[in-house]
Amino acid sequence: MANNGKITLEIFRYHPETDSEPRYQSYEVPYNEDWVVLDAINWIKDHIDGTVTHRWSCRMGVCGSCGMMVNGEPKLTCAAFLKDYHPRAVKVEPLVNFPVERDLVVAMDGFMDKLDAVKPYIIRDDVNDTSEGEYRQSPAELARYKQFSMCINCMLCYAACPVVGHEEEFLGPAALALGHRYNKDSRDEGQSERMEVMLSDEAMWGCTFVGECSVVCPKHVDPAGAIQQAKAMGAQEYFKGFVMPRGAGE
């Protein structure tokens, strides 16, 4: 069942200290139909070439570390099975639309700044003491934002998005979905504050509704849907004149 020959991985290599241009390096690894692409990369690092550089941790699709381009598509490599590519070679590259740090590792600074920008936390004037118990939230209220809270920050949607690559001001699918998640949370009163950021210039309006973000999302967050809803809310805000007392938006 396990080993049935070999499979070739073509890995994008780039080292800023020694390379002026990226290159591709081929490695032959044992083919195991239970393996994911990440297992094959780890095998290369352990047994053939310790310089191959990538991020990973949980190997169960929830830490969000191991997103890469696999044969041109943004994938979590811990959820991309070799059997779906074998016997063809598998080409592995860093996520597009991000600066490459080294090999398969991209710089996340810009992404982290965008997450920060949407104020992804509960904002409210009156904060209850914990002795008063939990804020009540009905299952229906939970359902209004739950899907948008499932983002693992894997950044596949940024690699898939045609706007992220050329519009620097665009906050991008994950960050906008996250801002929208808090706007839709019944415990939150920070919508106006958040919308000031989301409605500025190209922050959200840059989105052209191609919808690729939702197609590649491994957690079915549907950032395109979130952006669509947020734009509708934003149009309302616009007519109300942006700056409003907290809680008046919903």
Next chain:
Amino acid sequence: MSHMTTHQHDVIIIGGGGAGLRAAIAIAEENPSFSVACVSKVYPMRSHTVTAEGGAAAVIKPNDSLEDHIYDTISGADWLADQDAVEYFVNRAPSEMIQLEHWGCPWSRMADGTVAVRPFGGMKIERTWFAADKTGFHMLHSLFQTTLKYGNIVRYDEHFASKLLLDDEGRCRGCAAIELRTGTVRSIVGKSVIICTGGAGKAFPFTTNGAIKTGDGMAMAYQAGVALKDMEFIQYHPTGLPGTGILITEASRGEGGILVNKDGYRYLQDYDLGEALDVGDPRHPQKRAMELGPRDKLSQCFIKEKNAGRTIETKDGHAVHLDLRHLGKAKIDKRIPFVRELARNYAGIDPVHQPIPVRPVVHYVMGGIDVDSNSATNIPGLYAAGECACVSINGANRLGSNSLTELLVFGAQAGTHAARFAMDNPDYDVSGLEAQTADEGERIRRTYFSVRARSGTERIAVLRNELHDAMEDGAGIYRDADSLDAACNKIAELRDRYANVTLDDQSNCFNTELTAALELSSLLDVAESMAHSARERTESRGSHQRLDHPDRNDNDFLAHSLAFRTGVGGAPRIEYRPVTITRWPPGERTYGADSGLKRPADETGAAGEPS
């Protein structure tokens, strides 16, 4: 490596998982003028807290009681937990959980809008809060996103801390950390330090733990002279996927899932865990019984079934079946959707239609850095919280859903006490710490990048695999003197060979082969403390089962083991400290019919079925 730079803050936190982030918020809120550094080898939302599934325990419903949570925890720990610490933990748990609710955690809810709770193993009553079956994920992201509110929390993402820095008076004042992007060794210093670096499941080959769970903080504290406490107690979770070790949450049994052997028989009834009630019986799943017994016992039952030839042979070794089919698709999709996703993706099994093959898998280290219930170590200014620490509330066996709560309660506690220490001990000498950081940079250069290092012959993966085999063979669910001797000897051999390790990667930028080498070094320290502590404890208690000493021995071992490092090449020195017993004298651990249920288990506290 390259030149060194110093960064000064008030409190330094090493680790950005649940405990570290909770500590950071505690300090930032209580001391707005403080600068808090959060140093993590990954971006915080990659931390392993993210994978926790089933839930977090805290008494919230009127049908529950603090007393019951305390008793469940102490008896689950096989009386090795410190009872004053458990009382503190249980008392603080509800307010910490409500605090996280206030910070936006999307807890699953009842129809009336209160939080929902579910039953978990070893607990008398349902008290586990949950966010479907991605509780750790939601907790971590809620905490991380909340930290973004505070301008005084400064993150050092992808910085690998490799050494603690102590001042002339022996107070901990910071760490040396490698910035992965550049290879620069930074001196990150302050007035006190908290370690929140998680567990060390990666000392074993078959584990639910992610790649980053390599015991770095435990090893750093051990190297600095802090004891590692109760390291022989390693939790096997009874239900991991064969092959990958991916966790199938205990919540699947809390929701009513059953475990059967190759004959379709609910074998747990043969091991004093109670009666196999029909899955249609309204009393099923019965608390503190059968599938909701504690993890140590369930994992041990698996081995007994395997030895009796009643397990199922799969291509990835022996397994039993976790059967969820009677729950139905609607309940599975609502309450444990991640279980379905994982089983389908990684085992090719749809639990709506097929039972899931599962086997015990290394999950959690009960032991850790020796701290008191103020989260303080014996080094002034050094604190620890979360899985890396041992308070101890988990004793010889942690109950499922206590660890996520522990991150909050003791993360906050560590933050408060580290901040106090910083206020009381404000002055320190930066240059002395810088010199230590420079020495650490030089040590790393010499060990991994010198001419000698380049001519080394040992590959990291080879040493790591041999360590894995030694731990699995020698220090698994059942151990004895011979198996532990072999493990101790093998670890000593691997330590010698580690001196001859060599890296393909001789560069500065994002050198993950260097971090793998440092992680292996941490694992060798931690594994050494585990194997030696297990060899010295000649009794069986909780998760530590000695075939050559099958009984619990309270006369000699109602005590925490403390493993102290003795210097290069030497075996650790093992000492003991009595367990703190207050109101609950050691008794027999009973589950099933005799588990001492005090009140009707199915009496619910709030509005009907969780939605």
